[in-house]
Amino acid sequence: MSASESTEPDVAIATPIRIFDTTLRDGEQSPGCSMNAAQKLVMARALDTLGVDVIETGFPASSEADREATRLMARELRRPTLAVLSRCLPGDIETSLRALDGIARPRLHVFVSTSPLHREHKLRMSKQQVLDLAVTSVEHARKYVDDIEFSTEDGTRTEHDFLAEVVGATIAAGATTINVPDTLGYATPDEIRSLFRFLIETVPGARDVVFSAHCHDDLGLAVANSLAAIEGGARQVECTINGIGERAGNCAMEELVMALKVRGAWYGADTAIDTRRLVATSQLLTRLTGMQVQRNKAVVGANAFAHESGIHQHGMLRHRGTYEIMRPEDVGWSDSRMVLGRHSGRAAVSHRLRALGYTLEDADLDRVFAAFKDLCERQRVIEDGDLEALMHGDVAGDGYRLAAMTVSDRGGRASAQVELSDPDGRKVTESALGDGPVDALFGALSAATGLDFALESYQVHSVGLGADARGEANLSVRDGETALQGSGTSRDVIEASALAWLDVANRVRRAQTQAPARALRATS
Secondary structure: OOOOOOOOOHHHOOOOOEEEEEEOOOHHHHHOOOOHHHHHHHHHHHHHHHHHOOEEEHHHHOHHHHHHHHHHHHHHHHOEEEEEEOOOHHHHHHHHHHHHHOOOEEEEEEEEOOOHHHHOEEEHHOHHHHHHHHHHHHHHOOOOOOOOOEEEOOHHHHHHHHHHHHHHHHHHHOOOOOEEEEHHHHHHHHHHHHHHHHHHHOOHHHHHHHEEEEEEOOOOHHHHHHHHHHHHHEHHHHHHHHHOOOOEEEEEHHHHHHHHHOHHHHHOOOOOOHHHHHHHHHHHHHHHHOOOOOOOOOOOOOOEEEEOOHHHHHHHHHHHHHHOOHHHHHHHOOOOOOOOOOOHHHOOOOOOHOOOOOOOHHHHHHHHHHHHHHHOOOOOEEHHHHHHHHHHHOOOOOOEEEEEEEEEEEOOOEEEEEEOOOOOOOEEEEEEEEHHHHHHHHHHHHHHHHHOOOOEEEEEEEEHHHHHHHEEEEEEEEEEEEEEEEEEOOOOHHHHHHHHHHHHHHHHHHHHHHHHHHHHHHOO
């Protein structure tokens, strides 16, 4: 097959896979990720726009917040199915049924544990008691709602014959979707694939319902297991944005969806998700919960389409397919990023300089590249402003420098005083109050430099071990429409924070200084 031929199946014959999003229920159970009703509604709107088939709104019997969130969604969302979770208990089911009132496309999702461990130690019930409870609960719910999903909690650790018996009985009782969760993330892809095939091929009525997979990530296999379940016959996958959820989390929707998209010829399946909105939805969840996405996270991580290695950058400049299997635009990124750093080669630096308007002879490029490599030993990432400074022969690090600082926090309003050396060598001293030492510090630096940024993220972590460990601070800020990053390292984390802030300030200063020259080159 030639490179120009598509390996994707015809969309018309691709098996449709329903996406059941449980970000607002299972995902919210991730420690530190709870959302109030208003925040849940904002997230639900985004999931609706994304094209999610089923949104699990919460666990109504557990809290008033979940009930209120479901009411808000019921008033506004008409396209997707809205599901609520309920234990197989009469009181829970009644509460959940009331929560479903007014929903255009309601689903009641009932569950009970089926594994030996859960039966003995959690439920203290026999097989027959679990079976009877499952059947009576589905029958009860089906009197009021046509769309009933039944889940066998810890299904992958349940005896296959008993699991088949429970599944068959609940199908006969009126369940329309059967979910077999890998609740502890214990199964392997081969086991999941075989289990779904076994149930679908042997249980009476199995081909008349939709089988669903709900996989946790305790062994890092949630996405792989969900894909294996699809191979085994599952036609619904339960997942979350960014893979958030209990313990190690759930199957990450963005990874599952793009695996089906990129490897469509292999799976012959696809979803209705608008993949171009994956990054925006991921970033919305981050803002709502405060849980950051790791930079090397697949699909939506900041480094997912970033290239620093000289070998990789050289390949990308020749043909993006050498080191990318999907287009960044297809998931919501604006473009791939060529990150200039210590691993970058001469070709990448030359390419970036040309993009900035510089065309250099070999000897001049050799000089700039040597200065670039020298700067890389002191600075992790080289931005456009840094290249501009190198082109003009500026000394790396020129700009505002920290001469002294004093920060105090006496339990009330924190205060900070900074003394800077400005780009002309003059001393500048300013102070500020803040809600904490870092807030006060950044306020004082802003007053001293006359620069103000919209802070998007701030992180401090340790670099090194033991007595030699240092603190590194990383900032992400927005200056108008431009996103900037800065970093600083010191044995004192507050000083590292100041250095990171000044790193950004100097980038902005260089950009402002060199903008007229860049504009002149563009018109010449």
